[in-house]
Amino acid sequence: MSIDRYGLSRVVGEKGVLPQRARKLEPSLPCREAELLIDVESLNIDAASFKQIKDDVGAEPARIAARVQEIVRERGKMQNPVTGSGGMLIGRVKEIGPKHPARGELQPGDRIATLVSLSLTPLVIDEVKAVHPSIDRVDIRGHAILFATGLYAKLPTDMPDTLALAALDVAGAPALVARWLRPGMTVAVLGSGKSGALCLAQARRSLKGQGRLLALDISEQALDTLKGIGLCDVGLKVDATQAVDTMDAVSRATDGAMCDLVINCASVGNTEMASILSAKDGGTVILFSMATSFTAAALGAEGVGKDVTMVVGSGYVPGHADFTLELLRAEPALRRLFETRYV
Numbered sequence: 001m002s003i004d005r006y007g008l009s010r011v012v013g014e015k016g017v018l019p020q021r022a023r024k025l026e027p028s029l030p031c032r033e034a035e036l037l038i039d040v041e042s043l044n045i046d047a048a049s050f051k052q053i054k055d056d057v058g059a060e061p062a063r064i065a066a067r068v069q070e071i072v073r074e075r076g077k078m079q080n081p082v083t084g085s086g087g088m089l090i091g092r093v094k095e096i097g098p099k100h101p102a103r104g105e106l107q108p109g110d111r112i113a114t115l116v117s118l119s120l121t122p123l124v125i126d127e128v129k130a131v132h133p134s135i136d137r138v139d140i141r142g143h144a145i146l147f148a149t150g151l152y153a154k155l156p157t158d159m160p161d162t163l164a165l166a167a168l169d170v171a172g173a174p175a176l177v178a179r180w181l182r183p184g185m186t187v188a189v190l191g192s193g194k195s196g197a198l199c200l201a202q203a204r205r206s207l208k209g210q211g212r213l214l215a216l217d218i219s220e221q222a223l224d225t226l227k228g229i230g231l232c233d234v235g236l237k238v239d240a241t242q243a244v245d246t247m248d249a250v251s252r253a254t255d256g257a258m259c260d261l262v263i264n265c266a267s268v269g270n271t272e273m274a275s276i277l278s279a280k281d282g283g284t285v286i287l288f289s290m291a292t293s294f295t296a297a298a299l300g301a302e303g304v305g306k307d308v309t310m311v312v313g314s315g316y317v318p319g320h321a322d323f324t325l326e327l328l329r330a331e332p333a334l335r336r337l338f339e340t341r342y343v
Helices: 047-057 061-075 161-168 172-180 194-207 220-228 243-253 272-278 294-303 320-330 332-342
Strands: 036-045 087-096 111-114 123-132 137-146 152-154 186-190 212-217 234-237 259-264 279-287 309-312
Touching: 036 047, 036 161, 047 061, 061 123, 061 137, 087 137, 087 161, 111 161, 161 194, 161 320, 161 332, 172 194, 172 259, 172 279, 172 320, 186 194, 186 272, 194 212, 194 259, 194 320, 194 332, 212 220, 212 243, 220 234, 234 243, 243 272, 259 272, 272 279, 272 294, 279 294, 294 309, 320 332
Parallel strands: 186 212, 186 259, 212 234, 259 279, 279 309
Antiparallel strands: 036 087, 036 137, 087 111, 111 152, 123 137
8 A cells, every 4th residue: 555645544534635625634643654743842823824813812822822722623733714824833853654755864853844834734732832922933832743745844053943933934935036036027025024024035136136126015114124124125105905005006116117026925815906906917926925815816817907927825946945044044134134023
């Protein structure tokens, strides 16, 4: 019999359904032959999910902890039932199944970060130790299971865990920008959080001094910070849920030319049309935000007769973990920004 590479045997009551789509996973021990068992230290919950939880139950850490525990108890994984998204984790390798591909590469005790979503990762929380609302992190005691196809990265030794975790959580974003961006483009990035800052830094590098870089955010302070460290040419204070206002602001900033590439890193919903309308006809929109409604994006573009290429930011690009950590190392101002925000 072939090994269970995708974790199908962990899906409860839904034959043939993959773990990410499954309503519930079975996270119990023992670790199986093609699995990796992790003693979990921290969950880095994705921004859209954490914001939804905080908006729903309030900012009090105890309430957030209770809601996270409730979701994990019900689903056997950390998958927000409203946003559908998860996040990632860090922890120590406890056991490596004899048929897991990491056998021989990892050793028990190695500290790793998972690079697949918590929405498909079997998880048990024994205790919530702390909640850090400002950085979307929950410190726990518990265990998680990584399937044979699950991506991971060894935690680097030259930066704090919190810094590495913040970058690895959105490692696919700057790598995807590098794939799509060319010198001479006019580029807009919606959102100034982790993924937004990384995308701006990579866009600045990829433009090579040719082109224009716009940062869009609702926070004037965040935009001033980005401009102050040279991560954008123009900062536009906009509410991206207001599509027409955002389009008008981008039009004024680009003398009506609009953008060749728009990257949506917003942590709130209803920003699809702001992204689409900010792009020129024939342009490209990368929808990296997990708050995106892809139905709204597709039907919305059709409804306004906008000819744009829309790219789903899946969070994975080959080599994205090393790529993003090297970006942090190579850009001192970006690293200082992350250290200020997340360490």
